[in-house]
Amino acid sequence: MNKAATNKEVRINNQKNIVNTLFRYGPMTKQELASRLGLSLPTVSVINKSLAAKGLVAKGEKLESTGGRPPSHITLVFDARLSVGVDISTHHVRIVLVNLGPTIVSSQKHFLSYDGTTEYWRSVRKLIDSFLADNQVDETKLLGIGFSVQAPIRSGQPVSASFQPVSLSSIDQNVMSKIFGSPVEVHNDAKMASLAQVWGAGEEDDVVYLMLSNGVGGAIIADHKLLRGTSKNAEFGHMIVQDGGRLCNCGQHGCLGAYCSSRALQEHSGASLDEFFAGLDAGNDQYRELWDEYLHMLAIAVSNLYLIFDTDIIIGGEM
Template sequence: MTKKIFGIDLGGTSIKLSVVSTEGDIIDQWSVPTDNKDEGQHIIHDLNQAIDAKMKENNWTNDDILGIGMGSPGVVNREKGTVTGAYNLNWVDEQPVADDIRSYFNADWPIFIENDANVAALGEQWKGAGDHASDVVLVTLGTGVGGGVIVNNQLVVGQGAAGEIGHMFSKEDGRKCTCGKHGCLETVASASGIVWTAGELAYAMDDTGSAIQGRIFNGEKVTSEDIFKAAEAGDIFAEAVVDETMSHLGRALGQIAAVTNPKYILIGGGVANAGQYLLDKVTQHFNESVYPGVGATTHIKLATLGNDAGVYGAASLVMANI
């Protein structure tokens, strides 16, 4: 029997699991809720039970499993297989993730853990819009801004925290970020940052007659999706918000490109569902700010794998290390 790989994407809402073949095909895929009560002490137990149930369902033994790859938020110790400071999992202290899994199954499986944004970048490089290029950057625009950087087919991890694109400085006198600093890219280009910017601009601009601006004046909830849809439809105020936020993102991508000159910069995450309109806006500001020699060889694209990027990337950790 051909050996299988478990690709796992640990998230604050759900744990996504896939069984992946050594050829890179997803054989099975499912998810279980993330129970982060009691300082997240149920998470790995629930994960182990989910793997155990799948193995029993298919009559697999430990010998049928080639290894486990996992993407996790927080700070990862790759050698020890531990995770620290994954706050949306309620993990503050160091968690012996790999040892807990091996102990549950009494198995000596190789287990590779990497930061979740880095894993998503690997997935897009392997099976998505990265198209096997050796130099790729993934920027994810969601509640925050994440990123993963691949140079010469190697993840750039630095001392453990490389790729924190969302915490590049972006705006003088900007709002306070969740990291405690002010003016991070995340505070303007994330889904929440776009909404915050809309709230600021609504009162800084004259009344344009915009439906989005009017909703803000009325105290109604507005989402980044609402803003992009309105902008694409010609709403003057929404267009101003998109232009402001995407100018910060475009300049940040220009700085990243000047350092790494990747073949592709890929944009993923929920905000990227705005599609070609977002891509055109970001590319415009990127081209205005990037060094010409770099801009001519670095191309901005939309990521294509969505939620599957994490599990593909996790499985690729096993393939790359065995």
């Protein structure tokens, strides 16, 4: 092993840890950072200087002296770096610009039907370019582009997903790298929504996120991180909640997604979502039955997830 390489790794690792700690716990003194990370004070000072030179950290609030020179907080400079987030859905592309806060600085939504062709991804690239130009983004501040899609993803790579709305088997990572340049990340939409919830909204460290939309998705956050990265877990939509129940498009019977999805509501009522909820309010018995069933299956799923994880369960998504 090469010693120089090792020391460089150590330094990069320490830099990452300090940035992550400030992100997660907010401003703190060098002494607090040293204690939390098991580093010596001189090590923290050196890393702090190099992070400050990159504009990533700055001196924050001055604290009261406990004897010597009054310490001050080190804070993360949120606007020092920006990232682009792109949500790919069947008919829309949503683009957001996020700082290190993470706060959404700007966002746009475009109508664009997904078809998985190279041409489609070129159009997405154009939308992003004009979005960045509109926002006068300094490209040297840009960290990369993250895509979220409605499909299971393992370690950033799409996996077979024939029963998913967006068929990612047709996403060619080489094509994407060529069109967007690196670094590009592709992740599951429910996993990303859950991280946004937990990191952005200051939720608990341990949370189960159940996404109820057109389909059902989910994520498990343990100790502020996605359980095992962005792997193909939390496939809550295909948990069986009704043994021998409704046929799901995955081929099983009685999956949660066959009941608790706007797709299922529309399919079984033969109505649009707006019509469905209007009819429900107007006392339509068939709709009432479907809705009661939706809520009943949801209750089973939430109860089971609670027994498994013993954490808060966040229900998100859009109807």
